[in-house]
Amino acid sequence: MITRIFGIAALIALPGWAMATDATLPETLSAQSDEVTLEQFLWLKRPVVVFSDSPADPRFVEQMRYLAADVDGLTIRDVVVLTDTDPTGKSALREKLRPRGFMLALVDKDGQVKLRxxxxxxxxxxxRSIDxxxxxxxxxxxxxxKE
Structure with a gap:
């Protein structure tokens, strides 16, 4: 599976997703790269998209370690982490965001890319950026x- 979706918070059930395990982040969901689009998360989650040309890229490894270090901070903000480490796959995420090598993209619930x-x-x-x-x-x- 080239693109992975790491459900930081409890995600709604989306068809075509299968449970998988990953030592980096809890509640890992996997999907084929052509099944994942930012539109799936519109008004539901804030995608944090991590691209690299290889899962062995030291920047990718470091980013995933950072994300795993504070899952609660991401959960509170309805973050879902999407990764793509195959530049030849031409996933919908790559077509839309057009990364070159490593890239971190923050996307709001309204679907707008707020930061690269x-x-x-x-x-x-x-x-801090999301807040x-x-x-x-x-x-x-x-x-x-409400309080």
Whole structure:
């Protein structure tokens, strides 16, 4: 499976996905690269997309280690991590985001790409960025209003 979907929070059941195991992140789901699109997560999750030309790329390995270090921070923000390590696969994610080598892309629930980075980011950096987005600000206001 070339593209993997790492369900950080409990994901809704999407047809065609099979459970798999991965030592890096919990609740791993796998899908064929042509089955994954950003539209599947529209208004449900915030995709964090990690591209590299190989799963052995040190930047990819470091990024996955960063993500696994703070799963709770990602869960709170409805993050789902999507990875693609096969540049020859021409997945829908690659067609849309057009990475060159390693790339980290942060996508909001509205489907807009908010940030692209050529180097790994810690969960703290990712969550600080997400917390500034209008959709996240609205979620925080709604959470505070319920208490």
């Amino acid at each position: 980075k050529p180097a790994p980011w810690t969960v703290r950096e990712i969550t 500034k987005w209008p959709t996240r600000q609205q979620e925080i206001r709604e959470e505070l209003g």
